[in-house]
Amino acid sequence: MQCRHSDRIGQSTRPPRVAVVGAGVGGLAAALHLAASGAEVCVLEAADAPGGKLQPVRLGEHLLDAGPTVLTMRWVFDELAALAGQSLEDATGLTRLPVLARHHWPDGSRFDLPADPAAALDAIGDFAGAAEAHRYRAFCERIRGVHDTLLHSFMAAQRPTPWSLAWRVARQGPHGLARIAPFHSLWHELGRHFHDPRLRQLFGRYATYCGGSPQLAPATLMVVAHVEQQGVWSLPGGLYRLAQVLVGWLRARAVPLRCGCAVRALHWRGARVAGVVLAGGEVVAADHVVFNGDVSALPAGLLGDGARGAAAPVAAHARSLSALTWTAVVPRQAADLLRHNVYFAHDGPREFQQLFGERRLPADPTIYLCAQDREAATGTAAPHDRLLCLVNAPALGHGGQGQPDAAALRACERQVQQRLADAGLAIALGGPREGLLRRGPAEFAARYPGSGGALYGRAPHGWRSSFARAAARSAVPGLSLAGGSVHPGPGLPMAALSGRLAAQRACEALGLPMAPA
Incomplete structure (x- = not known):
């Protein structure tokens, strides 16, 4: 399928057109939101299949997940299903895992962490003692507060500045900033909660979910533990099927998806983006472009010199x-x-x-x-x-x-x-x-061009790192950004939220009312 072309860009006789570059989860989510909001959308993907990092590996007759293996924050995808008039459970057959993971240490000890907090409390007591279970209870209370503080002020919101986030958090109560401890490292705060070094190492691993070190990442990443307590899900056959389901919902809305379709550069009308130029020279005209790729590709000039100023480069x-x-x-x-x-x-x-x-x-x-x-x-x-x-x-x-x-x-x-x-x-x-x-x-x-092999964009190190990520609104008129390398960060639900935020910015620019999720 192909996007239609016209020289009538800007006329009000047709819906505004949006080209989404990249069919990863962020791009597919952005396309769903935009199509539900009345835009005429097309999705362009350089690879031969959609899914981005969800694309599976084929070994003989077998397909294997080779990227994300954990699905959390199910509500994000339930909202996408609602936009499509579908049921996520019916479409995917997803299953909630009773145990988050089995953990092994070099001393021969082994621990299965249940998803249910009450069961986890008992399991930690059996594994590390009653005192450690008591500290885990306090940890759970704290991470619930961290999650409640950050959900609407940061994760599901357009990227804040340090001052706007402090204002949003302060409105929730006087203890908000102290609870999330943005100036302390995750490793430091875990040391306050756990005396058993094995548990500190277990929960410190959540920094790697964002591509960072627990010794350098901020304590706010404790929120991952609470997110997992709300459910970790698997899909029969493989998590890559999530991308197939999203594509099916787009096709039901007659949204074209063109794979094997690399974008060479942005197309311009004056100082504003007016579409994209494909590798073969074809111009796909659009009133707005959503770029769902590693944001480092833009300052590196991989979409043309005009896109270099869209986002700040990430130092090696x-x-x-x-x-x-x-x-x-x-x-x-x-x-x-x-x-x-x-x-x-x-x-x-x-x-x-x-x-x-x-x-x-x-x-x-x-x-x-x-x-x-x-x-x-x-x-x-x-x-x-x-x-x-x-x-x-x-x-x-x-x-x-x-x-x-x-x-x-x-x-x-x-x-x-x-x-x-x-x-x-x-x-x-x-x-x-x-x-x-x-x-x-x-x-x-x-x-993933421009990434240098980094799988999560910028490392989440230091309190400023969250504000250094690119926002959905780029510095280039007519261009919005989505994907795990931009706000709110890496991971399937965060990438999907970035798609919603990019669609929101595009709707604002195009004068479209954003469809409620």
């Missing part, structure tokens, strides 16, 4: 984490796995010092393993395991500098394989073979 040292991942299909493993499994490093602070201070693969990395076929609700045992294994890696520097060399990759691979073998997992990670795909920072940099 300010980039978030990248990753080294292996997707594999293997005979069903004897190890007792859940869908989400974490194998912690011996020394967490040292791991992040190597990642961010020394800009190298850690010698002893924390390993995340998603076992896609270990769904407790199915009651069946597949003859194979579809696995995504991930360790954090530093993003590349400017010009692609900092890619781990072959020796460093092999050393990391051997370390990960041995750790998994110690846990009872017979998975051969080394060398190319059928049923295995390895990706690293260089591959992610190629897939």
Whole structure:
């Protein structure tokens, strides 16, 4: 399908036209909001399929999740379903996981964290003692307050300034700023709540959900723990099906989606964006453009010189984490796995010092393993395991500098394989073979232009980091921004919220009333 073209841009005889560049979750959400608000929308995607980081990997006859594996904040997607006149549950068959993850430590201890706070309280008491359970109760009360403070003032709102956020928080009560502790690190505040170093390491891992270090990220990221308590969901077959559902809702509204359609530059009419120019030279005219890609592509000039001023560049040292991942299909493993499994490093602070201070693969990395076929609700045992294994890696520097060399990759691979073998997992990670795909920072940099392989945009380090992210309204008239590298941040629900915020800015610019969610 193609977007229609016209020289009548600006006339009132037709609905305003919006081109959405990028069919990741942020772009698909923006397109749904805009179509529901009466705009004529088309979506342009450079890859051969929609979904962005949700695109699966195909290994033989198997499809595997290879990007996001966790769905939270279900209400965000329920709102998108309502816009489409659909039911999210009916469309996806999503299942709520009773256990958030199984955690392993080098000392041999293991802990399953239930999603339900009451069950988690009992489990923590059994694992770490009554005193630690008491401290966990206080932690839950605090993170509930952090969530309630930030939801409408930050996460679901247009990007604030430090002063406007302080004003919004102050209106909610005198203890708002003290509760979210924006000037303290997540690691510092977790140390106040937990005396058991294992629990501090467990909850500190939430910084990596935004591509950061718990020693450097602000304490506000405690909110992730509360979000997970509200539900972590999986989809039968794979989380990539969420993108397929969103595309289906767009098609029901007759919104064209063109894949294999790379955008070369913005198209201009005077000082205002008036569409985009495709790689083959075709011009897609539009009254407004929503860019749903890594925001660093704009100051890098990847959409033309005129787009360089749309957002501030992200310095190489300010980039978030990248990753080294292996997707594999293997005979069903004897190890007792859940869908989400974490194998912690011996020394967490040292791991992040190597990642961010020394800009190298850690010698002893924390390993995340998603076992896609270990769904407790199915009651069946597949003859194979579809696995995504991930360790954090530093993003590349400017010009692609900092890619781990072959020796460093092999050393990391051997370390990960041995750790998994110690846990009872017979998975051969080394060398190319059928049923295995390895990706690293260089591959992610190629897939997401301008990113340097950083998977989460700017690293969430320091209290200013939240205000340094690009806002939905760019500095270029006629251009709005969406995606995990802009406000409110990375993750599927945040990307979807960024799409709503970008659609809101586009509607304001076009004089359209925004459709209520």
